[in-house]
Amino acid sequence: METTPAFEGLTCVDCEETFDPETATHRCPDCGGILDPTYDYAAIDVTREDFESRRFDSMWRYEELLPFTRESAVSMDEGATALVDCPKLADEMGVGRVLIKDEGRNPTGTFKDRGQTVAMTAAAQHGASDVALASAGNAGQSAAAYAGRAGIDSHVFLPSRAGFTNKAMVNVHGGDMTIVEGRIGDAGAAYADAMDDNDDWYSVKTFVTPYRHEGKKTMLYEVVEQLDWEVPDHVVYPTGGGVGLVGMHKAAEEFRDLGLTDNLPAMYAAQAEGCAPVVRAFQEGRDVHEPWDTPDTICGGIEIPDPGASPWILDALRESDGGAVATSDSAILDAAVLVAQHEGLEMGATCAAAASGASALADDGAFGPDDTVVIMNTGTGNKDADVVRSHLMSKGI
Ligand SMILES: *Cc1c(COP(=O)(O)O)cnc(C)c1O
Ligand SMILES: [Zn+2]
Numbered sequence: 001m002e003t004t005p006a007f008e009g010l011t012c013v014d015c016e017e018t019f020d021p022e023t024a025t026h027r028c029p030d031c032g033g034i035l036d037p038t039y040d041y042a043a044i045d046v047t048r049e050d051f052e053s054r055r056f057d058s059m060w061r062y063e064e065l066l067p068f069t070r071e072s073a074v075s076m077d078e079g080a081t082a083l084v085d086c087p088k089l090a091d092e093m094g095v096g097r098v099l100i101k102d103e104g105r106n107p108t109g110t111f112k113d114r115g116q117t118v119a120m121t122a123a124a125q126h127g128a129s130d131v132a133l134a135s136a137g138n139a140g141q142s143a144a145a146y147a148g149r150a151g152i153d154s155h156v157f158l159p160s161r162a163g164f165t166n167k168a169m170v171n172v173h174g175g176d177m178t179i180v181e182g183r184i185g186d187a188g189a190a191y192a193d194a195m196d197d198n199d200d201w202y203s204v205k206t207f208v209t210p211y212r213h214e215g216k217k218t219m220l221y222e223v224v225e226q227l228d229w230e231v232p233d234h235v236v237y238p239t240g241g242g243v244g245l246v247g248m249h250k251a252a253e254e255f256r257d258l259g260l261t262d263n264l265p266a267m268y269a270a271q272a273e274g275c276a277p278v279v280r281a282f283q284e285g286r287d288v289h290e291p292w293d294t295p296d297t298i299c300g301g302i303e304i305p306d307p308g309a310s311p312w313i314l315d316a317l318r319e320s321d322g323g324a325v326a327t328s329d330s331a332i333l334d335a336a337v338l339v340a341q342h343e344g345l346e347m348g349a350t351c352a353a354a355a356s357g358a359s360a361l362a363d364d365g366a367f368g369p370d371d372t373v374v375i376m377n378t379g380t381g382n383k384d385a386d387v388v389r390s391h392l393m394s395k396g397i
Pocket of ligand 2: 012013014015016017028029030031032033
């Protein structure tokens with residue numbers, strides 16, 4: 001494999017054993033825990049100036065802190081997205097500054113591309129002929145795109161409620177798509193059966209591959225650099241499986257430990273009231289979630305009733321002195337409309353949970369009057385134009 005010099009191996013978050021990435025490809029061979037890429041930080045010698053001297057053209061510009069070399073990556077120059085000042089939102093929320101990290105500007109329109117570029121690079125370097133995953137929609141679309149680029153066949157399992165754009169584009173990218181009646185859990189069960197039947201399929205599913213949260217961590221590196229190395233006070237993230245949240249928390253610790261920054265941003269998980277297992281666990285002071293019985297929200301990307309990495313998510317929220325917030329679908333869609341009308345930016349329904357959650361946190365007094373708040377717009381609004389437009393219709397508009 002073409003790994004970077006400081007990449008040491010994959011460490012299990014449960015048993016803490018470290019494994020060779022050549023042979024350990026997915027979950028912990030000893031205990032089944034999630035594997036996390038680890039580095040010899042003492043061997044990483046990069047300064048702020050080094051990063052600043054590089055073009056802001058791709059997340060792979062943080063190559064030293066990624067497992068694989070930029071040259072070997074299956075990449076479409078994902079990342080390097082804009083961080084847009086939102087002065088009206090800042091006024092409305094009574095804080096110093098609000099910025100939206102606009103991940104809709106990625107190759108397939110969501111930040112899932114940051115995860116797939118690293119996961120697909122690993123798949124290619126392990127010689128995979130076929131990749132597979134279950135997804136609520138965006139990850140499936142992204143995987144089909146990156147698999148096509150890598151010359152690998154993809155098998156994508158989506159629930160019937162996945163959005164039309166996701167389904168259409170899996171076909172367009174040449175993916176083998178299975179639509180399963182129901183929700184993400186049903187798609188996951190069909191995927192698991194298919195994996196049992198096909199020994200040679202390589203999983204690129206959330207937290208099954210060790211590399212998706214690793215790719216998503218680059219969002220935080222970019223935010224800090226875009227703020228001229230000021231760590232934002234608060235980062236609000238629309239949380240499903242929590243991949244991006246744990247990734248960004250890890251990235252914040254890495255920058256701090258490398259001496260590039262001094263502190264960590266407070267991380268917040270925003271969920272929809274119809275499926276909020278992380279919020280409930282946080283509020284009840286629990287270390288792990290309880291599966292949500294009847295998930296029901298228009299925010300498909302965060303309708304994850306049983307997020308397996310919840311202990312890790314909850315740790316990140318508590319270690320960073322952040323929090324968790326759930327708002328209603330109607331408040332979430334209102335937030336998408338408000339951001340579009342006041343700031344021009346287009347947010348998908350799922351992503352607007354972060355905007356809505358940030359407002360609710362502001363109302364609860366979570367932010368100070370001079371604070372900087374970053375809202376993660378994880379995907380483009382135009383994949384959900386019908387959903388947000390229908391919300392207006394429900395109000396007679
Ligand atoms: C997948 C997805 C999420 C949730 O991501 P996690 O990191 O799994 O919590 C949020 N927003 C959008 C648009 C998504 O596609
Ligand atoms: Zn283990």
